[in-house]
Amino acid sequence: MAEAAHQYDETMPLEYRTEESRLNILGFWIFLGAEVVLFATLFATYLVLFQRTGSGPTTSDLFEIKDVMIETLLLLTSSFTCGLAVFEMRRRRLSGLLTWLLVTLLLGAGFITFEIREFIHYVHEGATIQTSAFLSSFFVLVGTHGAHVSLGICWMILIIIQLLQRGFTPRTARKVFIVSLYWHFLDVVWIFIFTLVYLTGMVM
Amino acid sequence: MGANHHHETFPWKHIVGFILSLVLTFIALWVALSSGWTIKAILGVIVTLAVLQAALQLFMFMHMTESDSGRVQTINMLYSFFIAVVVVAGSIWVMWFVL
Amino acid sequence: MKWSEFFVTGEPLIYAADVAIVLTVIGIVFVLTYFKKWKWLWDEWLTTVDHKKIGVMYIISAVLMLFRGGVDALLMRAQLTAPNMKFLNSEHYNEIFTTHGTIMILFMAMPFIIGLMNIVVPLQIGARDVAYPYLNALSFWLFFVGAMLFNISFVIGGSPNAGWTSYFPLAGNEFSPGVGNNYYAVALQISGIGTLMTGINFLVTILKMRAPGMTLMRMPMFTWTILITCVLIIFAFPVLTVALALMTFDRLFDTQFFTMANGGMSMLWANLFWIWGHPEVYIVILPSFGIFSEVVSTFARKRLFGYKAMVYSIVGIAFLSFIVWVHHFFTMGAGAAVNSVFSITTMAIAVPTGVKIFNWLFTLRKGKIRFTTAMLWSLAFIPNFVIGGVTGVMLAMAAADYQYHNSYFLIAHFHYVLIAGTVFACFAGLHYWYPKMFGHILNERLGKWTFWLFMIGFNICFFPMYFLGLMGMTRRMYTYSEGLGWTPLNVVASVGAVLMGIGFIVLCYNIYYSARYGERDMTGDPWDGRTLEWATSSPVAHYNFAITPEVKDLDAYWEMKKSGKGFEIDEEKLKPIHMPSNSGRPFLISIAFFFAGFGLVFKWFWLAIIATIFIALGLILRSFDDDDGYYISVDEIKRTERLSGKGA
Ligand code: HEM
Ligand SMILES: [Cu+2]
Numbered sequence: 001m002a003e004a005a006h007q008y009d010e011t012m013p014l015e016y017r018t019e020e021s022r023l024n025i026l027g028f029w030i031f032l033g034a035e036v037v038l039f040a041t042l043f044a045t046y047l048v049l050f051q052r053t054g055s056g057p058t059t060s061d062l063f064e065i066k067d068v069m070i071e072t073l074l075l076l077t078s079s080f081t082c083g084l085a086v087f088e089m090r091r092r093r094l095s096g097l098l099t100w101l102l103v104t105l106l107l108g109a110g111f112i113t114f115e116i117r118e119f120i121h122y123v124h125e126g127a128t129i130q131t132s133a134f135l136s137s138f139f140v141l142v143g144t145h146g147a148h149v150s151l152g153i154c155w156m157i158l159i160i161i162q163l164l165q166r167g168f169t170p171r172t173a174r175k176v177f178i179v180s181l182y183w184h185f186l187d188v189v190w191i192f193i194f195t196l197v198y199l200t201g202m203v204m
Numbered sequence: 205m206g207a208n209h210h211h212e213t214f215p216w217k218h219i220v221g222f223i224l225s226l227v228l229t230f231i232a233l234w235v236a237l238s239s240g241w242t243i244k245a246i247l248g249v250i251v252t253l254a255v256l257q258a259a260l261q262l263f264m265f266m267h268m269t270e271s272d273s274g275r276v277q278t279i280n281m282l283y284s285f286f287i288a289v290v291v292v293a294g295s296i297w298v299m300w301f302v303l
Numbered sequence: 304m305k306w307s308e309f310f311v312t313g314e315p316l317i318y319a320a321d322v323a324i325v326l327t328v329i330g331i332v333f334v335l336t337y338f339k340k341w342k343w344l345w346d347e348w349l350t351t352v353d354h355k356k357i358g359v360m361y362i363i364s365a366v367l368m369l370f371r372g373g374v375d376a377l378l379m380r381a382q383l384t385a386p387n388m389k390f391l392n393s394e395h396y397n398e399i400f401t402t403h404g405t406i407m408i409l410f411m412a413m414p415f416i417i418g419l420m421n422i423v424v425p426l427q428i429g430a431r432d433v434a435y436p437y438l439n440a441l442s443f444w445l446f447f448v449g450a451m452l453f454n455i456s457f458v459i460g461g462s463p464n465a466g467w468t469s470y471f472p473l474a475g476n477e478f479s480p481g482v483g484n485n486y487y488a489v490a491l492q493i494s495g496i497g498t499l500m501t502g503i504n505f506l507v508t509i510l511k512m513r514a515p516g517m518t519l520m521r522m523p524m525f526t527w528t529i530l531i532t533c534v535l536i537i538f539a540f541p542v543l544t545v546a547l548a549l550m551t552f553d554r555l556f557d558t559q560f561f562t563m564a565n566g567g568m569s570m571l572w573a574n575l576f577w578i579w580g581h582p583e584v585y586i587v588i589l590p591s592f593g594i595f596s597e598v599v600s601t602f603a604r605k606r607l608f609g610y611k612a613m614v615y616s617i618v619g620i621a622f623l624s625f626i627v628w629v630h631h632f633f634t635m636g637a638g639a640a641v642n643s644v645f646s647i648t649t650m651a652i653a654v655p656t657g658v659k660i661f662n663w664l665f666t667l668r669k670g671k672i673r674f675t676t677a678m679l680w681s682l683a684f685i686p687n688f689v690i691g692g693v694t695g696v697m698l699a700m701a702a703a704d705y706q707y708h709n710s711y712f713l714i715a716h717f718h719y720v721l722i723a724g725t726v727f728a729c730f731a732g733l734h735y736w737y738p739k740m741f742g743h744i745l746n747e748r749l750g751k752w753t754f755w756l757f758m759i760g761f762n763i764c765f766f767p768m769y770f771l772g773l774m775g776m777t778r779r780m781y782t783y784s785e786g787l788g789w790t791p792l793n794v795v796a797s798v799g800a801v802l803m804g805i806g807f808i809v810l811c812y813n814i815y816y817s818a819r820y821g822e823r824d825m826t827g828d829p830w831d832g833r834t835l836e837w838a839t840s841s842p843v844a845h846y847n848f849a850i851t852p853e854v855k856d857l858d859a860y861w862e863m864k865k866s867g868k869g870f871e872i873d874e875e876k877l878k879p880i881h882m883p884s885n886s887g888r889p890f891l892i893s894i895a896f897f898f899a900g901f902g903l904v905f906k907w908f909w910l911a912i913i914a915t916i917f918i919a920l921g922l923i924l925r926s927f928d929d930d931d932g933y934y935i936s937v938d939e940i941k942r943t944e945r946l947s948g949k950g951a
Contacts, residue, residue, distance in 0.1 A: 012271075016271055022271065022272070022273065022511075023434045023435070023507055023511055024435075025271065025273070026271075026273040026276065026277065026507055026510075026511065027434065027435065027503055027504070027507045029268075029273070029276075029277045029280055029281070030280055030503050030506060030507065030537060031503055032281075032284075033280045033281060033283065033284035033537060033538065034284070034499060034502075034503070034537050034538065034540070034541045035541070036281070036284035036285065036287075036288050037284055037287050037288060037291065037537075037538050037539075037541040037542060038541035038542075038544060038545055039288075040287065040288030040289075040291045040292055041291055041541060041542045041545040041546070041575065041578075042545055043288075043292050044291050044292045044294075044295035044296070044575075045295075045545070045549065045560065045571065045575070047292060047295075047296055048295055048296060048299045048303070048568065048571055049560070049566065049567075049568060049571070051303070052566030052567075052568065053566055054559070054564065054565035054566040055565070056565070056566075065233075065237065069233070072229060073226075073229075076222070076225055076226065076229065077222075079225075079261065079265060080218060080221070080222040080225075080265075082265075083215070083218040083221070083222075083264075083265040084215055084218055087215045087218060091213075129552075129556065129558055130556070130557045130558060130559065131559070131565065132559055132565045132566045133559045133560060133562075133565060133566030133567045133568060134566060135559075136552070136558035136559045136560050136567075137560065140548075140549065140552065140558070158923065158926050158927075162926070162927070171929075175926075180265075180266075181266055184261050184262075184265045184266045185261075185266070187261055188257075188258045188261050188262070191229075191254050191257050191258055191261075192254055192258070194229070194232075194254075195232060195250050195251060195253070195254040196251070196254075199232060199233070199236040199237075199250055200236075200247065200250070202236060202237065203236050203237075203243055203246050203247070204243065273510075273511070276510055283534075283538070284538060287538045287625060290625055290626060291542065291578060294578070294626070294628075295571075295574055295575075295578070297641065298574055298629055298637050298641055299568070299570065299571060299574060299637075300637075300641075301636060301637050301638055301641075302568060302570060
């Protein structure tokens with residue numbers, strides 16, 4: 001780490017001001033590249049296995065479009081509000097930032113609630129993770145996404161606490177920016193789950 | 205340095221992005237459930253729509269191209285999508301004989 | 304679970320190992336206490352975030368694992384020396400080839416390479432540390448506890464026994480009850496996370512922290528190969544992460560991914576495993592190419608021939624290595640179309656690999672060659688690796704592979720690339736960069752003894768295996784009957800293995816001997832080197848470079864020396880240097896990972912949950928941590944530089 005780590009460059013948004021922050025943001029992008037491959041592998045598994053339902057239910061037996069649309073709209077909107085949070089941060093409005101982060105967090109929690117309800121519903125219909133290769137891969141793919149969202153919620157709470165403690169600093173700004181990248185990325189993954197799991201499952 | 209440091213007062217970019225993503229979602233929904241096209245056509249269209257929407261998030265919400273690492277970030281994402289396609293399409297093709 | 308199942312019982316070899324382990328632990332604790340070294344251990348090593356020390360710890364672990372994997376290898380060779388041997392039974396043999404393969408690749412070859420890259424890359428690019436020093440420590444400790452978790456399997460609970468590839472259905476609950484394969488899934492998962500973080504860390508380091516003037520095309524070849532290796536790690540390891548997670552689910556929670564009923568597809572495991580597995584072999588071979596490039600150009604006293612061609616060829620490999628994986632299971636039945644395509648891509652990847660052989664040969668041409676130990680390893684690499692490569696292309700032809708597949712021909716092939724490629728490179732790199740790590744040179748005479756013993760032993764051991772394969776001997780068979788005519792060649796192979804073992808012992812003795820009597824390296828540049836690491840003192844100061852060097856040429860330090868100046872440190876220009884603080888958290892978090900993993904292996908979920916809470920706690924504490932590191936004052940830098948004889 002060079003001395004530059006502590007030199008400010010005033011022309012940039014706060015989250016890019018220190019060398020350390022720039023390195024961290026780039027590193028996080030690269031981590032997201034790895035996450036793309038991680039989810040791609042889960043998608044590959046799902047797509048190879050989803051018609052192998054054994055004696056269990058098939059996709060069209062199970063999926064209901066209403067629940068899926070509610071989850072999709074909640075997550076899409078949360079991605080938008082998360083973008084607004086960063087927008088407010090770049091205008092240096094702490095209250096705006098906190099408000100939108102909170103809204104994002106609540107929308108995310110709503111998403112998770114609906115997802116858990118969906119899973120419980122399936123299990124009550126006898127469709128568990130052990131029933132068939134299709135259901136194993138379904139629960140693991142969608143569940144991994146859900147676990148990511150839950151983790152994102154916890155992470156956002158930590159950052160909100162730090163914002164309340166410390167206000168805008170290059171460090172808190174960078175953390176907000178990185179968690180926003182994470183959140184948008186989870187929306188990207190969901191778009192593909194929506195398309196390749198739910199819509200495809202209802203078509204086939 | 206590409207990092208935009210303008211002081212916009214209204215988040216136009218985000219609102220446009222949000223509306224576009226809603227539109228794309230509902231088109232996909234309609235194509236899948238109500239269009240009556242062949243399965244192949246439906247799959248082709250909805251996957252294309254998903255890719256468009258992903259690109260939208262990356263450019264409009266995630267500012268992928270900004271900062272002095274914008275190029276690296278973009279190459280990184282493109283490469284990861286290349287690998288993703290290889291893994292998904294490759295696995296399906298290779299395992300086709302058992303499907 | 305009963306205690307008699309918890310501890311592995313019934314084998315004299317295992318009891319001997321139990322005793323050895325207990326004695327070693329007691330010995331270590333005694334020495335540390337007697338010499339009052341606990342605090343030193345904690346302050347200097349367990350909490351360090353210095354890339355050089357982390358590199359040294361990687362290499363020590365790798366050498367230990369080379370010992371473990373080597374003992375496994377010798378046990379197998381002992382069993383196979385004569386027909387109908389009763390030394391190991393079939394079950395024990397299965398466990399040993401599984402742990403041998405897994406340990407050699409994941410806990411020996413990779414960490415050895417990662418150790419060298421930790422030490423060398425920041426120095427070669429003129430940086431003070433890596434991009435994320437804290438993460439670097441965490442990467443190391445995760446690898447380390449993963450390796451330890453894997454290694455205790457043979458005394459606690461039982462070793463994995465389904466091969467290093469752990470194919471289903473064999474690795475599933477039905478055919479492998481017991482905890483052995485849980486160890487495989489969980490230990491590899493933990494160390495894999497560490498490896499992924501290393502990949503990200505070094506990619507960002509190389510892209511963002513190069514000294515001024517070092518454009519991409521002025522980067523030393525070793526750094527280039529590490530850059531591409533990082534790309535392979537980042538995009539291949541997530542596939543392993545998922546494959547292992549699915550395996551864990553199948554084994555612990557009875558999911559149906561790779562099972563034989565309810566739609567499960569065991570062949571999907573092979574597919575996922577090799578999507579990671581092929582890039583993995585390039586992860587251990589590309590850095591080796593980088594090491595050989597550095598060594599050859601230094602000791603031929605010539606600039607690397609065809610630098611650009613070499614860069615393009617390794618970039619090409621970054622793409623191609625992701626589209627060849629099916630060559631590991633041509634015989635699975637995917638059909639002519641699939642096999643043909645992957646056969647062609649496989650042969651295509653031989654081209655960029657072959658290009659490099661000519662680069663090295665032309666670098667050697669008309670060079671003033673110095674036959675140091677490092678150079679001997681590099682020179683021996685070329686013909687031996689060509690043998691491995693050519694037989695690899697034979698295996699790449701899908702139709703012919705139906706004959707070679709899973710025979711000793713394959714065993715010979717991959718040992719020729721893994722040993723002549725990776726292991727030779729690790730030894731070359733160890734000798735070459737040893738002065739940078741410890742300040743003294745590894746004894747050359749002993750080094751040459753190791754070289755000749757190991758290199759000749761290697762050929763005696765593995766060359767006959769090509770013929771054993773053609774004669775019909777298949778891999779993973781624990782014994783064979785008398786009339787097959789395989790006995791003479793097997794005896795020869797075992798003799799070779801013993802020679803390699805002796806070579807390894809000489810190497811260990813050399814490390815001890817050189818520490819006591821070795822020649823000190825006072826100049827920092829014992830080999831008349833060409834790249835920036837030789838501009839530092841040996842051993843390297845904590846902050847690497849007192850002032851950041853300016854790079855004007857590919858061989859940056861060579862250019863400085865030729866222009867008559869060398870790397871001068873103008874005391875006027877010194878500024879305080881910012882360094883990251885040590886932290887014990889990476890070590891402690893990794894310990895928690897160990898217990899979480901152990902809990903999963905034995906399905907003691909309470910333990911796994913408690914340990915996971917500790918992991919989360921560690922991460923939260925890190926998030927609230929405001930430590931900004933500290934500064935080394937100009938006075939202290941001056942003192943250090945004068946002591947090392949570098950300061951003006
Ligand atoms: C030190 C000298 C070595 C000897 C004498 C040796 C010997 C052997 C033998 C006898 C086998 C088992 C063959 C069978 O029964 O199928 C084997 C397998 C294997 N070896 Fe080595 N080996 C050595 C070094 C290495 C190194 C350095 C690596 C990797 C870097 C390596 C990687 C492997 C792998 C991956 C397998 C396959 C394991 C499996 O079938 O699951 N070996 N080796
Ligand atoms: Cu391969």
